[in-house]
Amino acid sequence: MKLFLLKFFTWWSGQTFGTQLWTWRFGELVGKDEMGNTYYRTKGGVIDPTLGFQRRWVVYNGYAEASKVPPSWHGWLHHTVDVAPTEESYVEKEWQKPHQPNLTGTPYAYRPAGSTLASGHRPKATGDYQPWTPGS
Template sequence: MKQFFLKIFTWWNSQTFGTQVWTALYGEFVGEDENGNRYYRTKGGKIDPTLGFERRWVIYNGYAEASTITADWHGWMHHTVDVPPTELNYKPREWEKPHRANLTGTAGAYRPSGSMLASGRRPKATGDYQAWTPGQ
């Protein structure tokens, strides 16, 4: 019962009821990434007359956070690549870093040493700054 209400009243938790119905009626499963996100397109790759290209969408595994889409699927989602990574046998290059989610707003976010949110004390001013005053 809890899952039923979550699908009706929340958009940030996986998928809404409307998205589930739309996917069942018009969607074709394309693939899944290592994060468990599932990717869909219109059945048969049909071109949407309003958009002029096929619709593509993702159903997130858990919290709907766009930064959880990996680089290989990002290109397909944004129509940069026509063929999904499942058909390309995509292999990352040795210089590519593994995907990391966006941690902004969380405890794991980057906080430089001068930030007020960083742990420890803020460093003292060095004296190399001279304030601007009008008329100088």
């Protein structure tokens, strides 16, 4: 029963019942990426008259986080390229990096030197800082 209710009321842990129904009725599977996300478009690639372009969407495998979409699929989802990576021989560019999850808010988040969260205390000023005092 819990899983059934979660499909109605939560979108962050997988597709909702509404998305599942929309995908079943109007969607056409385009492909799947290495992380298990599935990509859809309107059946037959029909152009939506209200939008003026084809609807495309992703159903995430697990927690819904946009950074889980690889660069190859990101271009297709955002209409930067017209051909999906499964419909062509996509070759990754040398500058493309592998996926890293968004670590903001976790103990593994990036904390640069000088951050109060990096080591628990801020390092002393290097002498180039002149504090403002009233009347000066």
